[in-house]
Amino acid sequence: MKILNADQLKIVDQETIQNEGINSWELMERASSIVTTAIIDDYFDIIKELPIAIVCGKGNNGGDGLAIARQLMDSGYDVEVRLLKADRYTADNQLNQAKLENIQYFDLEDDLDLPLEGFLIDCLFGYGMSSALSDEWRGVIEQINDFQGRIISVDMPSGLMLDAVGNFEDNIVRASKVYTFQFPKLALLLPENSIFVGEFEVLDIGLDENSILKQGTSYRYVEAGMLDILLRSRSRYSHKGTFGHVAIIGGSLGKMGAVLMATKSALKSGCGLVTAYIPKCGYNVLQIGFPEAMVLLDSSEEKLVDFQIQDDFTAYGVGVGMGKDEETVRGFGIWLQSLAEDSKLVLDADALNIISENEHLLKYLPNNSILTPHPKELKRLIGEWENDLDKLEKAKAFSNENQLILVIKGANSAIVNPAGEVYFNSTGNPGMATGGMGDVLTGIISSLLAQGYNALDAAVLGVYIHGSAGDFAKDWVGETSLIASDLIDHLASAFMNLLNESE
Numbered sequence: 001m002k003i004l005n006a007d008q009l010k011i012v013d014q015e016t017i018q019n020e021g022i023n024s025w026e027l028m029e030r031a032s033s034i035v036t037t038a039i040i041d042d043y044f045d046i047i048k049e050l051p052i053a054i055v056c057g058k059g060n061n062g063g064d065g066l067a068i069a070r071q072l073m074d075s076g077y078d079v080e081v082r083l084l085k086a087d088r089y090t091a092d093n094q095l096n097q098a099k100l101e102n103i104q105y106f107d108l109e110d111d112l113d114l115p116l117e118g119f120l121i122d123c124l125f126g127y128g129m130s131s132a133l134s135d136e137w138r139g140v141i142e143q144i145n146d147f148q149g150r151i152i153s154v155d156m157p158s159g160l161m162l163d164a165v166g167n168f169e170d171n172i173v174r175a176s177k178v179y180t181f182q183f184p185k186l187a188l189l190l191p192e193n194s195i196f197v198g199e200f201e202v203l204d205i206g207l208d209e210n211s212i213l214k215q216g217t218s219y220r221y222v223e224a225g226m227l228d229i230l231l232r233s234r235s236r237y238s239h240k241g242t243f244g245h246v247a248i249i250g251g252s253l254g255k256m257g258a259v260l261m262a263t264k265s266a267l268k269s270g271c272g273l274v275t276a277y278i279p280k281c282g283y284n285v286l287q288i289g290f291p292e293a294m295v296l297l298d299s300s301e302e303k304l305v306d307f308q309i310q311d312d313f314t315a316y317g318v319g320v321g322m323g324k325d326e327e328t329v330r331g332f333g334i335w336l337q338s339l340a341e342d343s344k345l346v347l348d349a350d351a352l353n354i355i356s357e358n359e360h361l362l363k364y365l366p367n368n369s370i371l372t373p374h375p376k377e378l379k380r381l382i383g384e385w386e387n388d389l390d391k392l393e394k395a396k397a398f399s400n401e402n403q404l405i406l407v408i409k410g411a412n413s414a415i416v417n418p419a420g421e422v423y424f425n426s427t428g429n430p431g432m433a434t435g436g437m438g439d440v441l442t443g444i445i446s447s448l449l450a451q452g453y454n455a456l457d458a459a460v461l462g463v464y465i466h467g468s469a470g471d472f473a474k475d476w477v478g479e480t481s482l483i484a485s486d487l488i489d490h491l492a493s494a495f496m497n498l499l500n501e502s503e
């Protein structure tokens, strides 16, 4: 799914109207009724009992609000409307005003006289914000944010620009839920904006497919629909050699579980064979914990030193639980230098930390190696950033300079490629913020690389599957008790689900 800017949204909006032969009010009515239905469906149990206040602005976002108010009233809900006093309203806003009674108008210095509980639907501003809201808006936005019930924003939390990072003290609505039209917006995906975006849902309002197709963008939101062409089914004549042999390289005393989990995840994700290269102390752990894996031992008991790994593995996942002992660093550096140019690599955890502290090693990474840092590891790699947008720019520059793929882990993990494209993931949940999850991801992506997926596809698909398995696991154990082993147990559901969706 593409992520577009405000100018592009306007174009798609206009072209939809032209190509469908409808007028703009009809499109607004369609969009609004989709929000109305979503609100009623999602809050079915409680919304009937509680007051609903809709705060509307002078543009088309306000027009949506007025339409939603009418539609909810027609369905028997208790709705109050507050509309900003203005000299000029958009035409469709005016049309919708004419279809409503009991509109209460307000000025910026007024008391909005909001109910004490229930729902507040925020339709002050959508994608039409041209700059951040000035301080004369503080009173209005504060009254909205002080509302004790549930705040739902339509299209955007009002005051948040489509492609900006907001600060806590800015005049921006803090929504618990955002219903956004057709496309996710960049600002909704940035971790720093999570104070304004509790959660968001993209509502398909049927905008013109051809017009969307014409819009260029370097930002995408990864959903099942865009992965179906990627995921391959297995031929009847395939054998285990067809699907590649992964080497998981890592482990140290006390951190052998990381290798165990990465190894298991690799095989569960479809590669033909997996070998763990580990220090001696991990031998029993691996052989007993996961008998399907083969094991190669370093000469050292408690850490990796030799890195005597043959070069015919199809893909390598390196770094999980590896530690940064001086001898490990030395051995790792020598091994990197020995790699063939077309080797396929995933680097995680201590492999990343070692590279941050020994930048000269970067040049030995084969092109399109995949680095999977969490935010702290990323900071060590690319330096401090001012905000999430700056982080993306720095990540793009790093990826381009070194011809590497970065997987920036977190909620809506972002995959950045050397061409400067960014793919935001849509799956996963906060139950995954727990030890070992990253090791599982390393296993999955290494496995996809070994099966012949190109590096970008392996990263995008792997991150999606990882989050999806986390979502299936959450359905069984909840977020609080979710651990990495649960996620491995649900990899099968994630793959089957994607395969079914693509049939």
Ligand SMILES: NC(=O)C1=CN([C@@H]2O[C@H](COP(=O)(O)OP(=O)(O)OC[C@H]3O[C@@H](n4cnc5c(N)ncnc54)[C@H](OP(=O)(O)O)[C@@H]3O)[C@@H](O)[C@H]2O)[C@@H](O)CC1
Binding pocket: 009, 012, 013, 027, 028, 031, 057, 058, 059, 060, 061, 062, 063, 064, 090, 124, 125, 126, 127, 128, 129, 130, 131, 132, 133, 134, 154, 155, 156, 181, 182, 207
């Ligand atoms: N295809 C779709 O996606 C569809 C979109 N639809 C809806 O249209 C919405 C976009 O509507 P929109 O273009 O009228 O803009 P909107 O957000 O209502 O606000 C514009 C107003 O804000 C004002 N303003 C701007 N900056 C300001 C500032 N800093 N401080 C103060 N004021 C400021 C600006 O005033 P101006 O500067 O022009 O005087 C203008 O009056 C979109 O989000 C969605 O809800 C659906 O109905 C149909 C399908």
Ligand SMILES: Nc1ncnc2c1ncn2[C@@H]1O[C@H](COP(=O)(O)OP(=O)(O)O)[C@@H](O)[C@H]1O
Binding pocket: 373, 374, 409, 410, 411, 412, 413, 427, 428, 429, 430, 431, 432, 433, 434, 435, 436, 437, 438, 439, 440, 441, 466, 467
């Ligand atoms: N709130 C969240 N929503 C979705 N995914 C998350 C969330 N928190 C963490 N994750 C995912 O869980 C994984 C955690 O990886 P990492 O921080 O490396 O963990 P560890 O080092 O403990 O293995 C990442 O893939 C990340 O994207």
Ligand SMILES: [K+]
Binding pocket: 061, 122, 123, 124, 125, 126, 153, 154, 155, 156, 157, 158
């Ligand atoms: K809004």
